[in-house]
Structure formats: C-alpha cells, structure tokens
Amino acid sequence: MARIDSLLSIVVQQGANELRVGTDKEPKMLAYGAAKRLAIPATSAETLRDLMGEILTPEREEAMRAKGRLEVTHAAGSIGTFNVTLIARGPDGFDAVFLRGGKREAPREAAPLPAPPPPAPVAAPGPPVEVVAHAAAPAAPEAPPAAELARPSETATVLLAELVARAAALRASDLHLADREPPTVRVDGMLSSLDANVSIDVAATLGLDASSRDRLARGAAVELACQVEGVGRVRVHVFQVSEGLAAAVRLLPPATPSLSSLGFPVIVDLPNGLVLVCGAAGSGKSTTLAALAQEALRKRSIVLTTLEDPIEYALSAGEASLVRRRQVGRDVRDFTSGLRDALREDPDVLLVGELRDPETIALALTAAETGHLVLASMHSRGAASAIERVVDAMPEGRQANVRVQLAESLRVVVAQRLLPRASRTVAQEPSPYRQGAAPGLRTRGTGRVPAIEVLRVTHAVAAIIREGKTAQIPTAIQSGKREGMLSLERCLADRVAAGDITLDDARAAANDPSSLAMYVGK
Numbered sequence: 001m002a003r004i005d006s007l008l009s010i011v012v013q014q015g016a017n018e019l020r021v022g023t024d025k026e027p028k029m030l031a032y033g034a035a036k037r038l039a040i041p042a043t044s045a046e047t048l049r050d051l052m053g054e055i056l057t058p059e060r061e062e063a064m065r066a067k068g069r070l071e072v073t074h075a076a077g078s079i080g081t082f083n084v085t086l087i088a089r090g091p092d093g094f095d096a097v098f099l100r101g102g103k104r105e106a107p108r109e110a111a112p113l114p115a116p117p118p119p120a121p122v123a124a125p126g127p128p129v130e131v132v133a134h135a136a137a138p139a140a141p142e143a144p145p146a147a148e149l150a151r152p153s154e155t156a157t158v159l160l161a162e163l164v165a166r167a168a169a170l171r172a173s174d175l176h177l178a179d180r181e182p183p184t185v186r187v188d189g190m191l192s193s194l195d196a197n198v199s200i201d202v203a204a205t206l207g208l209d210a211s212s213r214d215r216l217a218r219g220a221a222v223e224l225a226c227q228v229e230g231v232g233r234v235r236v237h238v239f240q241v242s243e244g245l246a247a248a249v250r251l252l253p254p255a256t257p258s259l260s261s262l263g264f265p266v267i268v269d270l271p272n273g274l275v276l277v278c279g280a281a282g283s284g285k286s287t288t289l290a291a292l293a294q295e296a297l298r299k300r301s302i303v304l305t306t307l308e309d310p311i312e313y314a315l316s317a318g319e320a321s322l323v324r325r326r327q328v329g330r331d332v333r334d335f336t337s338g339l340r341d342a343l344r345e346d347p348d349v350l351l352v353g354e355l356r357d358p359e360t361i362a363l364a365l366t367a368a369e370t371g372h373l374v375l376a377s378m379h380s381r382g383a384a385s386a387i388e389r390v391v392d393a394m395p396e397g398r399q400a401n402v403r404v405q406l407a408e409s410l411r412v413v414v415a416q417r418l419l420p421r422a423s424r425t426v427a428q429e430p431s432p433y434r435q436g437a438a439p440g441l442r443t444r445g446t447g448r449v450p451a452i453e454v455l456r457v458t459h460a461v462a463a464i465i466r467e468g469k470t471a472q473i474p475t476a477i478q479s480g481k482r483e484g485m486l487s488l489e490r491c492l493a494d495r496v497a498a499g500d501i502t503l504d505d506a507r508a509a510a511n512d513p514s515s516l517a518m519y520v521g522k
Helices: 005-013 045-055 058-067 158-169 202-206 210-217 285-299 335-342 358-369 383-392 396-409 459-466 470-478 488-498 503-509 513-521
Strands: 018-022 028-031 034-036 069-075 081-089 093-100 130-135 174-178 184-187 190-193 222-228 232-241 244-251 273-279 303-308 322-327 349-352 373-379 410-420 424-428 440-444 448-456
Touching (some): 005 018, 005 158, 018 045, 045 093, 058 081, 202 232, 210 222, 210 232, 273 285, 273 358, 273 396, 285 373, 285 410, 349 358, 448 488, 459 470, 488 503
Parallel strands (some): 273 373, 273 410, 303 349, 349 373
Antiparallel strands (some): 069 081, 081 093, 174 184, 184 190, 232 244, 410 448
C-alpha cells in the first residue's frame, strides 16, 4: 500500500474527488473544483517520493521527465481507483494530481462530527473505523452473559480518522491529543504541531461513550484499538490530566514487519523457553514481539496464544498454524488469569504483551519450564537489569528459587533502543541492517534505526544468573559473539561504521562509552 493512500482516504471521507501534491507544496484537496480544508505542511522531494511509493517507479519518472507529463492509474484498495497525472517540474521536482476514477458523484458536504455514540453502535456516514474500548484494569463481572464476551464496537468520528490519516502521511509514529490543544505528531522522534489552528476535544474526537467517560473520571485509563481505512491499525491510550483529557495514539504498520525489515542482525529461533524483549516506552518492543511471533508462525506448525493490551499487529497464521488472540479487559480480565487459562489451551507459543506483576512473571516462568515458547516484553534498559527486575519483583523469600527458574528457562534477552537515522548522502552498499535498498546515491536521514543488545543464556550465563552475579553479564555478552550475543556498544559501532547513525547519538545511547570508543577505534 502506498503511503499516499492515507491522504486519498481523506479525499473519499470528505466527499472530494481530487488531490494535488507537489514538491515543496502543501497538498490540496478539491471537491469538483471547490477547495476543501486539508492542513498539511509542504512536502519535500524526499517526503513526496516516500508518499508516492510504487506509483512513481524509476521507469515512470524517466518517462515523465522525457515527456513532461505522464498519465497512470492507481488502485488504492478499498478506497477506489484514481487517475494520476504526473507532471515534471524543474530538474528534480514534480507535481501529481489524483482524480477519483469511475462514475462522477455529485458533490456533498463533509460529514459532521457525530456526538459521542450511545452504548449501542450507530452507523455513521463515511468509511467505518472499528474501535474497541476497555478499561485499563477492569473488575471481572460476576456472571458475564455470552453477549458481553462478543467484540464490542463503536463508530469513531470522522475527525479521528482524518487526524490519523494526516499523521500517517507525515510518517508519524505517534499522534498526541489533549483538550483545548492542537494535535501534535512525533516524526522520527521529534514533536511538531499537526495543525496549530485546530483545538481538540478529546472525548468528542474519540467518540467516547458514557462508560468510558465514567472510568476516566474515576482516574482509570482507557485503551482503544482502531482500524482506520487507508492507514491501518492504531492503538489509543486515553487518560486524565489536570487540564482535562489527553490521548496518545500509536500508529502501527498495516502488516506485521519481518525481523529482517526491522534491521535485526540476529534472528531468534527457539523451540521453547522464555524470550524477553526489553526497552523504554516507544522503543519498538511490541513490534519486535509481533515479528518474533510471525517468524514462529512462518517456520513451524503451532498454536499461538496472545495476551495483549490492546491487540495491535495483525498476525498471519497460514495453513499449518492457529492463532488465538485475547485482549486484556475485553476477552480476559487480566494478564494473570489469561496466562493461567492459556496453559490449558494447548499452546505451543505464548505471547505476553508485558510482564507487569509477580503473578504474571511466575506463570510465564512456569509455562517456559513446561516446554512452551514464551515471548514477553518488559521495561528495562539492558539485559542485566531485565534479569534483576524479574528477580526483584518477587518476594524476598522466593528470589533464590526465581533465579534458578530463570537459569533453567530463560533463553534470550533482547534490549533495544531507537536512534535517529543519520542524514547525509552516501553510496548505497549492502548492509546487514538494510534490506533491499536500491543502488546508487541516496540521501538518508528519514526514520529511526534500532540498536540492540542480545544476551543468549549459555551454561556460563545460567551459572551467573543462578549465583546472582548479574554484574558479570556485560562481560559475558562481550565475549559471547560466537554464541550469537551482541553488546549494545558493538551494535552502535557497527551502525556508526555503516553510516546509519552519528557518533554523537551512539555515545548518548551507550551504556559503556569506553567500550564504544574501543569498538569505533578498531
């Protein structure tokens, strides 16, 4: 799917029929000649080419330059078909006009913002956006009727879909909303206002029902899971702040990425045991977990059971596997009860969104000990601190036993961070971190790059964990290259050598700057 489809979805939602984009120009939307509101900053040549994707192939650009203009057709999935006129402008610039194909419709006004929907779903004009809401930690009903176990759905507002589509067009990873504030996007780690002239009402923008508003008023957070047509799936976390309501919207890729596309130099492929993915919030832990799960589905015939809060990436089971996905607060009360149930459901692989409490950690260790492959995430800066967090979460009297369990069941710890991609013009060369890159000169600087640390639990590492000598783990990682281990500093040095990140960013991210200096100096 081309990224331009996120803008084309706005065209369809707003009853327009034409989209005009161009190098260093602000995109414009028209409804049969009448301009309609579309507040998006001017697009650079690099951003515009990224938006166009496969619509502007090198062959088509060459033909456009030779003839001055080129007519092509673009099928934007369920959005519809567009006739595209590509017009050369200057030595490197170009314009593109997208006109909706097929039968012309009479112009219509943009759909008004709906009032917060009642508990029963009400269909609204425009492409529907399915939203699933639940409390962050709801109490279990005494006897839930069968109807309550079905997937509840609400119709999201047109404004939410438009904001998400505009954020996706800018390659944003997150969209931040707050009452009486303009929407803000995070692009490559940097925050910027999406539209300074718009003031947001979070409850109306998200279409929160009375139950969700009541939970927020009591101080509880609310999670939403949305499928926005033309963009993909988004995760929304709504919470109360001193000024009112706020929301953090995470945009997810339309398909689960592969490990190679994430730039992982080490492939984790294990039949059983515990795999921990660690990092700070926003470091891509959920993405890595989904990629690991998809890799297991691709290579093996398994039953995969997931416990997520909320469900994020789409997973493809294929013909030889089964996927059972459960959303905490909707399909199951909490991680602990869901993990306890899962052990009776014949799973081969368990994906646990986060190890949050002693009970969940204990059950995850038990599952890993009994022959299951458990994929889980944890907030931790590095592999050694992740092990200590697992141990420290337990009562003091159980910590020695937990160390023994970890030594027996832990297989791999992956700690990751995201760093801004270096911006400079380089000759494109093969790299273990970049897959399928085009040859020739290319300007880099768009997006972020993962830097990872990998600890594999060998017999020596198991002894370190069992004896509580976790301070020795960094040394074990440095000397464990043959076993597939990778220190953060080694990975950072490789990224610097490949031109993916700057040395200053590598120094800021390193746990041990002296080790980084040694690797860079080699």
